Each structure stands twice: as C-alpha cells, then as structure tokens.
Amino acid sequence: MAFDLEAYAAQSLEQGKGLEDVHLELSGQLRDIRHELRGLINHRYEDFLGLSTSLTGVDGAVAAVRAPVAAVRAEIEAVRDDLAQRLARVEERLRYRAAIRAKKQQLRLFIDLSRLLARVDAVLGEAGAAAGRGEERAEWLERAAADLAQIRYFVAKGGGHPFARQAADHMRRIEAALLDALGRSLARGLAAHAAGADSAAAAALVAQCLRAYSAVDEAGRAEDVVRSELARPLVARALGALGGRGVGMDPGAFAAALQRILADVARVAVPLAAGVEAHFPAGGHALAARVFWREAAAAIMRDLPLLFVPGVPDRFHRNYLAACRFMREFAALFTPAGGPAAPAAPAELLAAEPSYAEFNRKWQLDAYFTIRKQQIVGALVEGPGAAAAAVPPASGSGSTPTGSGSTAPSSPDPNDDVAQVQRESGLHTELAARAVWAVGRCWAPAVYLEPLAARFWQLTVQILVWYRHAAGRALQQLARGGDLAPESAGFDEALRHVHDAFVVRALADDQTRAAGCLLPEAEAEPGGSGFRGAMVAAMQDAVAQTWAPLGADADGAVDRLAAAIAAASCAALAGQLRRATAQFRHTSREPPAAPSPFVAALFAPLAAAEQRVDGLRRSDDAAGFARATKARLRAAVCADVTLELARACGEALAAISKTEASLLRLRQSRAGAAAAVAGRGGSAPDALPVPAGLDLRGTVPATDNDKIRRQIWLDVGAAARIVGELGAQPHREFADFAQLIAPLGA
Structure with a gap:
C-alpha cells in the first residue's frame, strides 16, 4: 500500500504533533522496517540468494517473444488504415446520396407547391365567376382553404429559397383573395339566415365558411364577421332604448332590454348554432360563447359603465339579479333538452370565456x-x-x-x-x-x-x-x-x-x-349530510x-x-312571626290547628311576578321563556324564603327555650332545676330551638310556649307544602330545620 504523505501530515496535525515529533516517529518506523527486512533476509537467506540465479536468461526469452508480436501488430495497423479509407469513401457516397435525396424532396415540394398555387388560383377564379353569376360555391372556397393550409406548410418547409420566397408572395395574394371571398360568402349566408329564407341552406353555407376559416386558422376573422353582421345589430337594437350611462338604471327597463336580447338570440342565434352544429360540431356553441355572449357583455359594459356602480343599492340589487338571470337563461338557450351539449356545455364555454369573468367582476x-x-x-x-x-x-x-x-x-x-x-x-x-x-x-x-x-x-x-x-x-x-x-x-x-x-x-x-x-348548494357529502x-x-x-x-x-x-x-317577601317576616306567636301568650287561647296566614302571603310576590312574566308573552317563541323564567324564579325565591323562615323560626324557638331556662334558674335552686329538667327527659341547652327530650307529638299543648312551638311547626309544614306544590325545593337548611322540629308536630 502506497504511503500518503498529505493524509499522514493532516492526521498528525489533527493530533497536535509537532515537526520534531513527526520526524522522530518516522525515524522509528524506518528503523523497524529495516530491522524487519534484515530479519526476513536472514530467515530465508537461501531463497534470497536463489533470486539472482532464477532470473538468468529471462531477457533472451522476452526478446524471442517480442519479434512475432511486433509483426502481428504491424499487420493489424495496415488492415485498420485500409478499412478507415474504405469507410471514408462510403460515408462520402452516403452524404452525396442524402444531398441528392434532399434536392429531390425540395424539387417535389416545389412542384407540389406550384401545382397547389395553380389549383387555388383556378378555384378562386371559378368561385369568383360563379359569384358574378349569383351562384354560391362555398364548397370550392372550402377546398381552396384546405389547399392554402398545405401551401403555408410547404412555404415554411422551403426556407429561404428564392422560389419559396416568390411562392410566399403569391400565397399572401391568394390568402387575401380567399379571406375576402369567404367574408362575402359568410355575410350572404348570415343575411339569408337573418331573413329566414331557407335557414337550413343558410346554416350549411355558414358552416362551410366556418370550416374554411378554421382550415386556414382564421376563426377569429369569421367570428368578427358574425359579430358585425348579426350579433352587433341584434344587441344594438335591444339596448338602443336605454338612455344615459347606467346611472340609477331602472331595473325594469334593464330587465326588458335583456329579455329582448334573449328573444332575438333565441330567434336568430339558437337556430344558427344548431344548424352549424349539424355540419360543424365545433362551431355552434363556440359562436354562442365567443360571438353572441361576448358582444352582449361588451355592449353592456361599454354603453352602461355606471350600471355596475351601486350608487342606488336597491336598483343595483335588482339589476344584478336580472344580469344573473340573463346569464343563466342565455346558457340554457343553447343547452339541448336532453342534457349538456357535446363536446362542451354552453355553461362551461361561458365560464371559460374571458368576457364572462370580466362581466362578473365588473359588478362592485x-x-x-x-x-x-x-x-x-x-x-x-x-x-x-x-x-x-x-x-x-x-x-x-x-x-x-x-x-x-x-x-x-x-x-x-x-x-x-x-x-x-x-x-x-x-x-x-x-x-x-x-x-x-x-x-x-x-x-x-x-x-x-x-x-x-x-x-x-x-x-x-x-x-x-x-x-x-x-x-x-x-x-x-x-x-x-x-x-x-x-x-x-x-x-x-x-x-x-x-x-x-x-x-x-x-x-x-x-x-x-x-x-x-x-x-x-354543493354536492352531498358522504353519509348523506x-x-x-x-x-x-x-x-x-x-x-x-x-x-x-x-x-x-x-x-x-x-x-x-x-x-x-x-x-320583599321576607321584609316583614320577623314582625309577622312575633304577632303570630304573641297571641298564645297569657291569653288562654286554644292550641293552634292551622298555619298562620302570613305563610301563604310569603309567596304572594312570587305569584304576582309570575303573572307579570305570563303577561309579557306575545308569541309562541316566548312560551319557553315563561317556563324557564318562572322555574328559575321559583327555585331561587323558594330557597331564599324558606331559608329566612327557618332562621326566623329557629330564633323564635331558641328565645322560648332561653326564657324557660332563665325562669327555672330564678325560681329554683340549681339542683332543683336540674331535677326538673331531668324529669322531662333530658337537658335543654340554650343553643337548641327544641329542648332535648321535648316531644309534643300525640299530645295537646298545655303551656303557652308549647302552643307557640306547635304554631311554628304548623307554619313550617305549610311553607314546605307550598314549595312542593310550586315544584321547587326548599333550602337545605330549611329541610334540616323541619326535621329538627318534627317532635313538635301532632
């Protein structure tokens, strides 16, 4: 493996080693390698000595092999040079044949171009002569348009050749003559259709002219002719009666003008589109969107620009709805009864029409x-x-x-x-x-x-x-x-x-x-909602x-x-309770058998308030209000009144108990008082409204205090019954108090 000096230096630099450290490290490795080499030679010394003897005669053997190899190489190079020369001659002949073929194609193109030019000239001449005799030869113009499309292609293929440039000049003259003849034929067909004379023949003539325009990629010119000859006068007659520039446009007049446009379109444009569609499927609804709709929208936007400004919002609202209705009915005029038209429905064509979007956008x-x-x-x-x-x-x-x-x-x-x-x-x-x-x-x-x-x-x-x-x-x-x-x-x-x-x-x-x-409305979502x-x-x-x-x-x-x-109900509760209990003190009255009259009066303000709530109801929508409001009033009033009643009655009973205890302490000694209390069944703490051990159930109250206690028990029970009849709940403290004074009942 070769030693990579740069990698070793970079590694040493990353490890923070200096030059001296690297030098010492390399010197040590060199010593180790030399030592290992000497050990290898000493270990296999015989093999080391045999290397010199085993390589003897190798140079001669190599020279003997080199001579035939060199001869073969020379032969191969000679064959390669010969083949290269032959290939060059073949490629030169192929290029020559390709040039000949291209010239033949160009010559054939020029011949075809010349023949097409002559044929179109002849067709246009015959069509012109027929028109002079009052005869319509739209099918000749259609053939001439197809030939003109081929001529354009051939001229483009001819490039900058002088003959192609000359043919281009000739082609432009033919194009002008053809478009002029097509325009006259289309205008005659539109006039015949508008006059109502043989509408089927007029529609066929218009369709032929439209196909010819489409063949030469001049559909825009055909639409301009239809617009100027048929659509523009139609829209002008409908909108001509509208005065001003749309300021405060009377909705009735605007709607009537739109209806006149729809009527004229239904009378003239719809039959024309249907007739054209029978001969030229791509032309009928295109006329509806790009000619008749575009002309109507452009005339409204041009002649009534202030119609779209909501200066008078009521009229603007009605005019906008009339315009929306006009757009829907316009599209419906060109929709067959069986469903959307093919290849595209009129509504789709209108939506794709730029003037449609502009007309909608104009409304402010x-x-x-x-x-x-x-x-x-x-x-x-x-x-x-x-x-x-x-x-x-x-x-x-x-x-x-x-x-x-x-x-x-x-x-x-x-x-x-x-x-x-x-x-x-x-x-x-x-x-x-x-x-x-x-x-x-x-x-x-x-x-x-x-x-x-x-x-x-x-x-x-x-x-x-x-x-x-x-x-x-x-x-x-x-x-x-x-x-x-x-x-x-x-x-x-x-x-x-x-x-x-x-x-x-x-x-x-x-x-x-x-x-x-x-x-x-939108499409229904999954699940039916x-x-x-x-x-x-x-x-x-x-x-x-x-x-x-x-x-x-x-x-x-x-x-x-x-x-x-x-x-308000409890404002006089304390005084009413005192008057109700005072009648049994030192009067020798019979024990009470009915609740005090003030108990029912406690809930009279609530009843009056409920009557006022019922008096507010004037519609069925308020029935729920009456129920909910009275229920909430009853719940809150009953809770508050019963709470105040429980506290007032508790204070009255506690006062009676305190008075009894004080009298006992004054008349008797402490021991006698304790015995008297024990004889009644227990003690009577001052904090309790009912003394412990006191039970008046099943007895006739004899003392004044017991009569007062019985009256309070009757009043509390009457309040509980009234609250129950009202469908409410008493306060929790009242319920506890009623349970506490249960021993005072009959």
Missing part, C-alpha cells in the same frame, strides 16, 4: 355590501342606548365605493319596519326589535346576494354580538341602579330585557336555518357561542329579580 359587490352594512348599522345605532355599542367592521367587507354615483345615499327611515317587527315578534324593547330587523335585513330578498353570503353571515354574527353587549349592559345598569323591587319599573324593564333576549335567540335560530337555505346541512350546523354553533354570555347575563338578572322578590 364589495361597494354594495359596504353601503348595505352602513344602512343596517346606521339603523342599529339610532336606537336608544345603541350608539355606545357600535358594530365593529366586518372582515373582508370590501373597500369603500369609489367612482361617480358610488356614495351611499341616505337610507330610508327604518323606524316603521322596526315597529312592525316589534309587533309581529312580540318584543318589548326597541333594542331587540332593531337587532331582529337588522338580522332579517341581511337576508331579505331585496338585500341578500348569493356571492356575499359569507359577508352577510359575518354581519349577522356582529349584529348578535352588538345586541348581546347592549342588552347585557342594560341589565347591568338596572342591577347597579338597585331599583329592582317587585313593583318597580326597573323590575318590569329587566323582565322585558330577559324576555326579548330569549325571543331574539329563538328568532336568530330560525333565521340561521332560513339563511342556510340561501347558501350556495349535504353542504348546507353542515353549514347550518356550524352557523348554529356560532350563534350558540355568541349567545352564551348574554344567556349568563339573563340568568344573573333573573337571579337578582328572585333575590328582590325574596327580600
């Missing part, structure tokens, strides 16, 4: 949405307290309209519509009515446009967010005002806001489902997420109203 939908949004938001912020809750700008809402007539006019006063919505929806606050009106306005047939579905949905969500903030702020202001007594105006106002929040949520769900029907169904589900989820904070605010408002009802 962004500016239209901006104007509509300004109108809707402006109507929202005009409401009471709504100016502080402006709707944020929608993402992708489009730029501000520019150009003449693009400024949004003052929107009509929506107060009448809002009042009608308020009456029909059963709403009580103008805030909610304006929100419902605004959401309905987004999807109204006179406002909504399908390409703007996503933006109108964004605006709908923003309107709901606006109402959520405004209604939540109104509820919070009522709560901070502290005027939520059951008979106050604030109580009724809070109920109205809660009612309207519930109704608006129901109406928002209904509007979401209705809006889903307006979304563009279509595009619209999935979108409606997603929209409903978005409404639910948007509405969750307002639902929490409404629940909090109901809880505060319940707390106000409970506070």
Whole structure:
C-alpha cells in the first residue's frame, strides 16, 4: 500500500504533533522496517540468494517473444488504415446520396407547391365567376382553404429559397383573395339566415365558411364577421332604448332590454348554432360563447359603465339579479333538452370565456355590501342606548365605493319596519326589535346576494354580538341602579330585557336555518349530510357561542329579580312571626290547628311576578321563556324564603327555650332545676330551638310556649307544602330545620 504523505501530515496535525515529533516517529518506523527486512533476509537467506540465479536468461526469452508480436501488430495497423479509407469513401457516397435525396424532396415540394398555387388560383377564379353569376360555391372556397393550409406548410418547409420566397408572395395574394371571398360568402349566408329564407341552406353555407376559416386558422376573422353582421345589430337594437350611462338604471327597463336580447338570440342565434352544429360540431356553441355572449357583455359594459356602480343599492340589487338571470337563461338557450351539449356545455364555454369573468367582476359587490352594512348599522345605532355599542367592521367587507354615483345615499327611515317587527315578534324593547330587523335585513330578498353570503353571515354574527353587549349592559345598569323591587319599573324593564333576549335567540335560530337555505348548494357529502346541512350546523354553533354570555347575563338578572322578590317577601317576616306567636301568650287561647296566614302571603310576590312574566308573552317563541323564567324564579325565591323562615323560626324557638331556662334558674335552686329538667327527659341547652327530650307529638299543648312551638311547626309544614306544590325545593337548611322540629308536630 502506497504511503500518503498529505493524509499522514493532516492526521498528525489533527493530533497536535509537532515537526520534531513527526520526524522522530518516522525515524522509528524506518528503523523497524529495516530491522524487519534484515530479519526476513536472514530467515530465508537461501531463497534470497536463489533470486539472482532464477532470473538468468529471462531477457533472451522476452526478446524471442517480442519479434512475432511486433509483426502481428504491424499487420493489424495496415488492415485498420485500409478499412478507415474504405469507410471514408462510403460515408462520402452516403452524404452525396442524402444531398441528392434532399434536392429531390425540395424539387417535389416545389412542384407540389406550384401545382397547389395553380389549383387555388383556378378555384378562386371559378368561385369568383360563379359569384358574378349569383351562384354560391362555398364548397370550392372550402377546398381552396384546405389547399392554402398545405401551401403555408410547404412555404415554411422551403426556407429561404428564392422560389419559396416568390411562392410566399403569391400565397399572401391568394390568402387575401380567399379571406375576402369567404367574408362575402359568410355575410350572404348570415343575411339569408337573418331573413329566414331557407335557414337550413343558410346554416350549411355558414358552416362551410366556418370550416374554411378554421382550415386556414382564421376563426377569429369569421367570428368578427358574425359579430358585425348579426350579433352587433341584434344587441344594438335591444339596448338602443336605454338612455344615459347606467346611472340609477331602472331595473325594469334593464330587465326588458335583456329579455329582448334573449328573444332575438333565441330567434336568430339558437337556430344558427344548431344548424352549424349539424355540419360543424365545433362551431355552434363556440359562436354562442365567443360571438353572441361576448358582444352582449361588451355592449353592456361599454354603453352602461355606471350600471355596475351601486350608487342606488336597491336598483343595483335588482339589476344584478336580472344580469344573473340573463346569464343563466342565455346558457340554457343553447343547452339541448336532453342534457349538456357535446363536446362542451354552453355553461362551461361561458365560464371559460374571458368576457364572462370580466362581466362578473365588473359588478362592485364589495361597494354594495359596504353601503348595505352602513344602512343596517346606521339603523342599529339610532336606537336608544345603541350608539355606545357600535358594530365593529366586518372582515373582508370590501373597500369603500369609489367612482361617480358610488356614495351611499341616505337610507330610508327604518323606524316603521322596526315597529312592525316589534309587533309581529312580540318584543318589548326597541333594542331587540332593531337587532331582529337588522338580522332579517341581511337576508331579505331585496338585500341578500348569493356571492356575499359569507359577508352577510359575518354581519349577522356582529349584529348578535352588538345586541348581546347592549342588552347585557342594560341589565347591568338596572342591577347597579338597585331599583329592582317587585313593583318597580326597573323590575318590569329587566323582565322585558330577559324576555326579548330569549325571543331574539329563538328568532336568530330560525333565521340561521332560513339563511342556510340561501347558501350556495354543493354536492352531498358522504353519509348523506349535504353542504348546507353542515353549514347550518356550524352557523348554529356560532350563534350558540355568541349567545352564551348574554344567556349568563339573563340568568344573573333573573337571579337578582328572585333575590328582590325574596327580600320583599321576607321584609316583614320577623314582625309577622312575633304577632303570630304573641297571641298564645297569657291569653288562654286554644292550641293552634292551622298555619298562620302570613305563610301563604310569603309567596304572594312570587305569584304576582309570575303573572307579570305570563303577561309579557306575545308569541309562541316566548312560551319557553315563561317556563324557564318562572322555574328559575321559583327555585331561587323558594330557597331564599324558606331559608329566612327557618332562621326566623329557629330564633323564635331558641328565645322560648332561653326564657324557660332563665325562669327555672330564678325560681329554683340549681339542683332543683336540674331535677326538673331531668324529669322531662333530658337537658335543654340554650343553643337548641327544641329542648332535648321535648316531644309534643300525640299530645295537646298545655303551656303557652308549647302552643307557640306547635304554631311554628304548623307554619313550617305549610311553607314546605307550598314549595312542593310550586315544584321547587326548599333550602337545605330549611329541610334540616323541619326535621329538627318534627317532635313538635301532632
């Protein structure tokens, strides 16, 4: 193996060795090699000496072999040189034959080219003579067009040859004459078709001319002829009655003009396309898209440029829908009754037509949405307290309209519509009515446009967010005002806001489902859930997420109203309880057998509040509001009232027990008092409302205190029955207290 000096130096450098270290290392290796060589020679010395004798005579043997090998090599080189000369002569003859063949091909091409030129001249001459006699020879022109296509190919193959250049000049003269003759024939065919004279023959003539134009790759010229001779006058007659440049274009006049175009196209263009299609399958629907549609779209965009500006949004909306209907009906005119046309349906041809995309792009939908949004938001912020809750700008809402007539006019006063919505929806606050009106306005047939579905949905969500903030702020202001007594105006106002929040949520769900029907339809997804169904589900989820904070605010408002009802119910509870128990003290009255009248009165404010809740219901959408609100009020009021009743009764019973214990201590000694207590079955701690060991069940109360205890037991039981009849649950502390005073019952 050869020694690699560079690799060894690089390795040593990586190992950090210096020059002296490398020198010492190499010197050591050299000594080892020399020592190993000497040992090898000494070990096999006889073989080493035999090397010199075994190589004797090798040079002679090599010289003897070299002579014949050199002779063979010389012979091979001589044969190779001879073959190279022969191959060169063969290649020279092949090149000569190839040149001869190329010249023969070029000569044959020039002969064919000359024959084609002469034949086309003759055909054009005969066609011209026939035209002079009033005869139509379109089939001759079609053959001449096919020959002209070959002539173009031959001229291109001829390169820069003088004959090819001369033929090119001749070809251009023939081309001009042929295109002129084709133009006259096509114009005569179109005129005959428009006049209605033998439409089948006219369509055949037009198809022949179109095939001839296609053969010479001049379809654009043929389309220009059809456009100027047939389509342009047709569109001009239909649009000629429209005045101005489209500013505030009357939708009725515009729709009527489009219908006139459709009628003329159905009368003239559709039969022509069908007749051409029978003779030239690639020409009929191409005329529909590239000639008639392009001319109609170009005339509208050229003569009515301000039609696409939403200066008057109501008219713009109707004009846009009329244009969309025109495009659909135009494509349908050229669609056979059995299905899409072959090779491409008219709708596909229109979609591929550049003027179709330009016509759609000309409509300033962004500016239209901006104007509509300004109108809707402006109507929202005009409401009471709504100016502080402006709707944020929608993402992708489009730029501000520019150009003449693009400024949004003052929107009509929506107060009448809002009042009608308020009456029909059963709403009580103008805030909610304006929100419902605004959401309905987004999807109204006179406002909504399908390409703007996503933006109108964004605006709908923003309107709901606006109402959520405004209604939540109104509820919070009522709560901070502290005027939520059951008979106050604030109580009724809070109920109205809660009612309207519930109704608006129901109406928002209904509007979401209705809006889903307006979304563009797509192919059904696997499993049967279509595009619209999935979108409606997603929209409903978005409404639910948007509405969750307002639902929490409404629940909090109901809880505060319940707390106000409970506070009003229990305001005189202590005095009523004292009066109910005082009638048995030192009066020798019979033991009580019925609960106190004030117990039923505790729940009278709740009943009055429920009647006011029922009075708010004006529509079926509010039925759920009444059920949910009354259930929440009952649960909260019953819990608070029973808690206060349990505490008041507990304090009264504890006071009786303390009084009894004090009297015993005053009249008797400590031991006597203990014996008296033990004789009743136990001790009577001051902290318990019912002394230990006291059990009045099955007995007739004899003392005044026992009568009072029995009255309290009756009152607590009556409260428990009323709560049960209301379908609510008492407070946990009340239930524990009722179980504690069970020994006081009959």
